[in-house]
Amino acid sequence: MDSPTAIRLRGVSKRFAGSSTEAVTDLSLDLPEGSLTALVGPSGCGKTTTLRMINRLEEPTSGTIELFGQDTRNMPLHELRRGMGYVIQQAGLFPHRTVAANIGTVPKLLGWDKERIGARVHELVDLVGLDPSLLKRYPAALSGGQQQRVGVARALAADPPVLLMDEPYSAVDPIVRLRLQDELIALQRRLRKTIVFVTHDIDEAIKLADRVALLDVGGVLAQFGPPDELLRAPATPFVERFLGNERALRRLALHRVSDVTFGPVSSATTGLPCVNQTAGLREALDALIAHNAPTVIVTDDVGTPIGSLTMSQIAVALHEDRA
Amino acid sequence: MNKDSFIWWDWVGRHTAQIQSATYEHLRLTLIAVAVGFALSLVLAAIALRVRWTFTPIAGFAGLLYTIPSLALFAFLLPITGFNTLTSEIGLVSYTLAIFIRNIVAGVDSVPPDVVNAANGMGYQPIRRFVTVDLPLAAPAIVAALRIATVTTVGLVTVTGLIGQGGYGAFIDSGLSRDFSTEIVVGGGLSVIMAVGLDTLLVGAERLVTPWKPRPGKR
Numbered sequence: 001m002d003s004p005t006a007i008r009l010r011g012v013s014k015r016f017a018g019s020s021t022e023a024v025t026d027l028s029l030d031l032p033e034g035s036l037t038a039l040v041g042p043s044g045c046g047k048t049t050t051l052r053m054i055n056r057l058e059e060p061t062s063g064t065i066e067l068f069g070q071d072t073r074n075m076p077l078h079e080l081r082r083g084m085g086y087v088i089q090q091a092g093l094f095p096h097r098t099v100a101a102n103i104g105t106v107p108k109l110l111g112w113d114k115e116r117i118g119a120r121v122h123e124l125v126d127l128v129g130l131d132p133s134l135l136k137r138y139p140a141a142l143s144g145g146q147q148q149r150v151g152v153a154r155a156l157a158a159d160p161p162v163l164l165m166d167e168p169y170s171a172v173d174p175i176v177r178l179r180l181q182d183e184l185i186a187l188q189r190r191l192r193k194t195i196v197f198v199t200h201d202i203d204e205a206i207k208l209a210d211r212v213a214l215l216d217v218g219g220v221l222a223q224f225g226p227p228d229e230l231l232r233a234p235a236t237p238f239v240e241r242f243l244g245n246e247r248a249l250r251r252l253a254l255h256r257v258s259d260v261t262f263g264p265v266s267s268a269t270t271g272l273p274c275v276n277q278t279a280g281l282r283e284a285l286d287a288l289i290a291h292n293a294p295t296v297i298v299t300d301d302v303g304t305p306i307g308s309l310t311m312s313q314i315a316v317a318l319h320e321d322r323a
Numbered sequence: 324m325n326k327d328s329f330i331w332w333d334w335v336g337r338h339t340a341q342i343q344s345a346t347y348e349h350l351r352l353t354l355i356a357v358a359v360g361f362a363l364s365l366v367l368a369a370i371a372l373r374v375r376w377t378f379t380p381i382a383g384f385a386g387l388l389y390t391i392p393s394l395a396l397f398a399f400l401l402p403i404t405g406f407n408t409l410t411s412e413i414g415l416v417s418y419t420l421a422i423f424i425r426n427i428v429a430g431v432d433s434v435p436p437d438v439v440n441a442a443n444g445m446g447y448q449p450i451r452r453f454v455t456v457d458l459p460l461a462a463p464a465i466v467a468a469l470r471i472a473t474v475t476t477v478g479l480v481t482v483t484g485l486i487g488q489g490g491y492g493a494f495i496d497s498g499l500s501r502d503f504s505t506e507i508v509v510g511g512g513l514s515v516i517m518a519v520g521l522d523t524l525l526v527g528a529e530r531l532v533t534p535w536k537p538r539p540g541k542r
Contacts, residue, residue, distance in 0.1 A: 055444055081446035092441030096459045096535045106445050138535040154445075164444070 003032040006194035012063035023049045024219030034192040038205035038212045046219025047198045051164050055081050085155030085163040090171050091147040093139040099150050100135040106158040124153040145176035163195045228254050252282035260317040262298050262307040272297050331505040349490025352480045357473050360419030368427035389421035393482045411483040419472040426468030430461025466529040470522050477518040
């Protein structure tokens with residue numbers, strides 16, 4: 001994980017005109033290239049303000065923000081922004097433009113020719129899993145989930161190295177939200193963009209992010225690290241409160257069965273539950289409890305048993321990770 | 324036929340050439356006034372939107388112009404600019420400003436904030452955003468203003484008959500001075516027909532410029 005830093009915040013503070021308190025206080029973060037960082041925290045923690053300072057929709061009161069080593073203040077505003085995908089809540093699609101035209105927005109601003117834009121739009125529709133028949137529709141005719149996919153396609157259109165996502169899924173219903181999250185994970189596995197993702201939902205942050213930056217009110221950084229680290233060792237009582245209960249159980253979801261040193265295939269496998277090695281440990285534990293079984297059989301992708309896993313091995317795995 | 328009857332069709336038949344040229348003249352005065360007024364308002368509205376404090380004086384001045392009785396305004400302008408199209412148009416354009424400026428500003432203000440935010444975040448520069456995002460989304464309000472301004476102007480053009488202009492207004496004036504109802508009915512009636520016709524065209528135009536607007540009965 002020693003990727004070069006894509007976005008570097010150094011001592012960034014923001015105080016809005018007429019406000020007596022800071023919205024963001026002396027924030028320093030290094031976001032590695034190709035990582036997905038979640039900015040998470042309660043309302044008033046400055047997470048959206050922080051995001052908006054990266055593409056300079058807000059200007060910091062003090063401190064610097066660098067993009068690939070270059071101070072963003074020295075870059076022309078429109079060039080900086082065209083080089084970053086921007087996805088917001090409710091998608092913010094242009095109601096007066098078709099889905100195709102919406103997706104082609106930034107390429108058009110960049111002066112691409114029609115054929116190139118058209119080809120790119122079709123590529124993106126495929127990438128985000130949209131039905132191409134929607135291209136000629138206007139946003140009003142789309143469901144919330146479809147609009148959000150168009151929003152992501154639009155942000156990716158000019159293939160920017162950075163993607164800024166401001167609570168993109170908070171307005172869609174829970175089932176669609178889960179699916180969009182899975183799609184983003186799959187997309188990120190392919191594209192390896194540097195993504196900054198603002199959310200107030202800690203579970204969303206844990207599920208999606210390589211790193212979580214948890215902010216307290218006033219934009220004070222409470223903890224910054226991989227989700228597992230926050231769950232295992234909350235730095236402050238605030239972090240512990242914000243993470244909520246069942247931290248060990250939630251950590252299990254972050255680990256795969258294949259990450260664990262499991263035992264050999266036991267002689268008698270009949271009647272024992274099975275779990276794919278790519279599944280999470282939480283799923284393995286669930287199988288153990290549901291079947292009241294001493295061990296769960298680990299299988300490979302075609303279902304051949306390759307090992308077995310006990311409750312205590314699962315518990316040990318969480319502790320080993322501490323090292 | 325009796326001269327006292329409401330409308331004397333014989334007169335209409337003998338004056339088709341005059342009616343035709345009055346129609347052309349009426350349309351010309353109306354379209355110039357609406358076009359010039361709209362262009363001027365677009366610039367003033369853009370200024371008011373960009374530099375917010377200017378909205379009150381700009382809209383206030385346009386509103387003040389709107390309150391001046393048309394008859395008085397033309398009478399006031401006459402000694403300065405004379406019996407010509409310019410005099411008519413100064414008056415006619417003045418009356419469209421208040422309608423246009425307020426509606427354009429209100430229309431642009433009603434553009435959803437998340438759309439504006441997305442446009443800015445994607446790197447739109449101000450003028451391009453105004454022309455390709457703000458104005459198209461304000462189209463329903465702008466077309467509404469065009470309809471009011473056009474219908475109002477068609478009516479007002481008749482008043483410029485007083486200064487030797489006025490398309491159908493000339494018939495009305497002449498009818499009044501000669502106490503001849505046919506001319507008043509023809510002038511007034513055609514003016515109404517023109518107003519309704521232009522208004523209908525604009526309703527159609529709105530559908531053309533806002534194909535994205537969900538309409539009842541059509542998905």
